[in-house]
Structures are given as structure tokens and as C-alpha cells.
Amino acid sequence: MTGHAPDLDRTKLLAARFRAASERPYLASALYSLSVVPTTTVPTMGVDRYWRCYVSPAFVDATPVEELAGVWIHEAAHLLRDHHGRADLLAPGLRRDRLRVNIAQDCEINDDLIADGLSLPAGRVTPATYDLPPGRLFEEYLSGVPASGGALDCGSGAHGEPAPWDLGDTDGNAARVTEAEAKAIRRHTAEAMRAHHRGRGNLPAGWRRWAEQVLEPTVDWRRVLAGAVREALSWASGAADYTYHRPSRRGPALRGVVLPSLRRPLPRVAVVIDTSGSMGDDALATALAEVTGVLREVGVRGDRVTVLSVDADVQAASRVTTADQIELKGGGGTDMRVGIRRALDAPHPPSVVIVLTDGYTPWPDEPATCRLIAVLIGAGGPEPPSWAETIRVPTT
Template sequence: MSGGTSVMERFAAARLLAATRAPYLASALFALTPLVHEDAEGACADANWNLHLGPGPVPVEELAWSLLHQVGHLLRGHLGVGEDGPRWNTAHDAEINDDLDGAPATAVTPDRLGLPSGLMAAEYHRLLDLIDVPPELEACAGAPFTGPAVMSALERDLLARAVASRIRGEAPYGWRRWAESILRPQADWRVVLAALVRRGLAQASGRVDYSYRRPSRRNVQGVVLPSLVRPLPRVVVLVDTSGSVTEPALRRVLGEIDGILRACGTGQVEVVCCDAAAHPVQRVTRAADVELVGGGGTDLRAGFEAARALRPDVLIALTDGDTPWPERRPRAQVIVCLLEERPTPPWARVVRVAA
């Protein structure tokens, strides 16, 4: 490990500089364990919070930026995520570097990709299909080395919560959003969805009406009277099939809805797929069997209008939220399964679906 002392001196100076620039990340910066390798380049972390350093004379300013970048990967759980490594590396870097000033000329940023700022890695990952990444940009590929596990999973979780609790309004938007997701109590979206659907079905099934299909047993002077009936609640599922929504995500939520409806004894389900226009209604006995048609732009107002014509009691909408919404509240009880963090109308009951 020749040159280890000078490398460690630069690391100590860079860590202090990074902590000064982002004091809310100081505890994470000082949780890194530096390891020097002859064949390593720059600074790169592994999932065990080891920072692998090369012997090259990296300037302190550049190393400080790298430390903040690596801590961003660690705290946000990026390392080891995604099957198509290079593409996920680019998406992760775009999310992190959006909040970091002074990025090196070859670093990936949303601006250099020609993409909007303030998005999550999953959103950048999807948008990469629409662009050509400039060849001069180099995404962080992760450490080629793995060091010892210096912290348990519980200790890493406690560290993340401690960092999140220090983040205030002066921190960049991406860090504030991350802190909120860590500190906000998270209920399993499947449990929330099931509760909302069952509540909507229960309220709808409480309605009664008169029908001559099964005449009343009462006989009043030879007059046939209608009997009270309890109609089966009508459920319509509105599916956003625009190009911005992935089929695996839709299939996952459809599977959950299918299980909930079957458990509630609901028979036929009517499904409306919608991108910029509503497609023909599909009547299926299992929501999971729906044929997803579409792939264009997004305007769910057309889908809501088509669903309204079916007069549902409960309307379940699956969408990433990147759509205009109807101005007026539908007569049905509306449950929105939201695949991305976006604004929704005040009249909708919202379930935020975890990625």
C-alpha cells in the first residue's frame, strides 16, 4: 500500500471539506471506512460502507465531491440495484448529482442528459429510453472491491434515520424528499389498498332498491309488489397505459386488485385502458387477465368519461399521475393507485404504490 499515508491525508481533508459543505451528511461521511488499493482509481464505495481509494493524487476538492456522491449512493440504497447495471448507474447518478454542485466534466447530471431535474432514479431510468447518453459522460460503476461488513443492517438503518433527522429546509430538494421518505411512517400499500377497496364495496353494497325480478311475498289485494334487493357493487378499473407507465408495474397492481376483489366476492370486473384516448371496455372475471392496450400520450380525462358511462360504484385508477385530471368529482368512489409522486385531485383516495 505505497503512498497510503498521503492518500489518507487527502481523504481526511476531503472528508472535512465535504462535511462543511453538507453538514447534514457529516455522520454518514465519518461512517465511511477508507481502504487504500494500489489498483483502485479515485474513490468508490461498496455496500458495506467501505470507501476504496486509489493511490493517485486526486485533488482534495474533487475527492470531497466524490465523497458526497458516494454517500448519496449508500444512503439511498442504490448499490446493487438493477439488472442492467450501466443504465441504472446512469439513472442513479442523475438523481444524486442533481443535488451536487461542482460536478466534474464527465459526471452524469440531468442537465447534461437533457432531462428535467428533480426526478427519482426510476424515472430517469425510464427516460433513458428516449435519449442518447452523451459518450463523454461516465456513470459511477460501483466498487470492484468488497470490504468487510463494518455495520449491521440495523446500524445502517439507524444511521440513515439519524442523517434524515438532521436534514432541514436549506438542504437540496432531493435530500429533503429522501429524508421525508425515511422518517414518514410507511404503511404497506397493499394493506391500504385492500382497506379502501373493501370500504368502498361495503358502502356500495349497503344501497338497496326495489325490483320486480323477484316479486315481494306480500300480496295486497292482488297487486304484485316489488321486493327490496341489494345489488352487487359495480367495479371499474381505469388503467393508464400511456408510454410513461411500465407494464410490469401495472401487472403487479392489477394482481393485487384481482386478489382483493376475489376475496370480496366480486364477480365480473370492467376495465378501461386509456392513454390519450379511452379504449374499448374489457369485461373480465379476473383483473389480472386484462389486455393492456395503448402506449401513446396521457389524458385520463377520456378514461374517466368512459368509466362514468358504466355507472360504477367503485372506480379504481392505476396511473403514474402524469395526466390532466377531471375538474369535477366523479359520482363513484375513486381510489387512485399512484405509481409516482405527483399531485392528485382532492376528491381521490390515494394509495402510493411502492416501487
């Protein structure tokens, strides 16, 4: 138990879960995978990314069983829809207001739960609360949701950021669901939903779309690419180093000694573009626009981005601020190694190299000295080495 909590009415709480699972049996596996952690530090109920459900005893006492059943389903929905995993892919500026992210996620969930006839406690938000259209994902709702204010917190299992009551992954005695187990639960739930719907059972449109995506996934390559680039840049900018250009604030305490201070270097990025004859212009332009858009969004631009046009040799190399300034030259054979080597041999080598290619190219024998993201245009190309982060961009 976290916090000093009065006795939890487990009979009432578990009766509500039983009611939720009985009335919507396709959710039973997910509901019964949640372990209960009583605590006074959570205002109502919340979940972490390990499928632990933190419960306020006072909230259980004050809430009817029918509404508690709805809250059980609401919290399970955060985990089934992998809200914390999706939140991890947001830009840092959007993730910073975790409760605003939570509100957008609640809009995505409650829209379906209310359509399904579930009772929820007063104060729940829906898209209509903010004059937003129904049936969207939380990423689409974010721009229309105001700053969080005093919104309730559903925990790190929703917005992805640690909550005050989180046990985290360090408590060996706390029950937890691994990511592999979570994927199995999601798939089992999606299969149960599909069977329920085919049996002419009522299933909200949002849950139907979710089940179809789990069982027959269509990868959002833009989201994956953006997440990979942001993660690589975050890693690069976290590589702190010492500098004497700005003395340490501890220096005055040691007379006659000049101490260096820590700095976080701004990452440099090299974009190596395959301009051989096999590359399709439309798909290449689309992927390039996505890369430059992400770089601009995270503040890497100007003289920190170098673009190299490469077929069997480097045909052009320039620093650019917009995609319109990129000069694509080539049309011959294919060897991305020469472009990667040229990028790494620069006076100021990059922290991240992004290679846009169809995959029909030799690769370096060893991992690059920096992060390398291989963006493969089209589905037919061979896989790059296992040490490269690989993202496939469809051509249709």
C-alpha cells in the first residue's frame, strides 16, 4: 500500500470490476490483468505502464458500483490503447503538460464509453466539452485541448510521465505486466471484440477500429520516423561534455583553480539521400519532407543539417534550412557507404545520420560512430544491418 490509506472496500471495488467484465466480456482479460494498489495519493483511480491500478479508498466509498465499473473500463482502455507508448512519441514540448495529454486521451476514450452506454462519474470530459469532433485519436485532439489546470491524473499508464504514486519498475514485490504480456492481452482483447462484433453484439466504432488495427496493423511510418529522429536527437543532446569557455559556478570556492562547466552540445544531423536511378521521386520527396519537418520542430536547422546526394559517389553536399534548398543530383549506381563516410569525416561530424534509400545498397561493415536511421522507401528492399534503426516508407 502506498500512502497512509484507510481500509479499501475491496468487495465493492471488485464487484464493480466483475460487473464490468460480465457486461462486456471481451474486456475481461484486460480488466483481470490489472492489480490493485490502494493509496491516498491518487485522487480517484489511475494506472501505471505495468498495469497496476492505484485506487483511492475514499473514491471507492463515494462512487456507486455502476460508475466504478465505468472507471475500471476507462483505466483499462488507457493501457489497451497503449496511450503511454503513443505519448512517448510526442514532441517534448507536447509531453511536458502531461495532464493536457491526459485530457486528450480521456476525450478519445470517453467518446466510446458513453456511446456504449457506460456510466461515468461527474466531471468526465468528452470531445464535446471542447467543441471537438467525435471519433478521433488523442493526438488529433491535443491542439484543441487547453492547458491542464486542475484536471485529474490517470497516471503514467496514460500520459507516460511518472506520477507521485507510481511504484515504478524497482519494487520487486509489486505485481506487474511486462510489455510482451501487454501485447498478448491487447491481441486477445482485440480477437474477443472481433468475435463479439461478428456475433452481432454492440461494439462502439472506436473499439472496432482499435481491434482492427491490433489484428491487422497499418504502421504509421510518419509517427515511427518522427519518434526515432526525436529519440536519437535527445540521446545526442544528452551527451554532456566539459567546456572552459564558461567557468564552473563552483570555481570561486577554489581559489587559483579554473574549473570547466558542463554543456549539452546541440546535435548535428546528416541526411544521406539515395539519388540512384531506382529511387522514386514522389516517395523520396515525402520522406524528405517528414525528416526536415521533424528537424525543424525540434530546433535542429541551419548549419547543423547537412544533406548529401549520393548514388555511387557523393554528387552534392550542402547545409540547408528548408527542404526547398536541397539539390538532388545523381542517377547512377548505389553505394550509401560513401555518403555515410563523407558525413562522418566532416570537420564537425554529425551526432545522427539519416539515410533515405530503397535499400539496394551496400552498408558499412561495422556500426557507425553515431546513431544511424535507415529510412527505406518501398517494401521490396533488403534489410539494413541490425545495428541500424530501420523505418519503411510505403510508396502507395
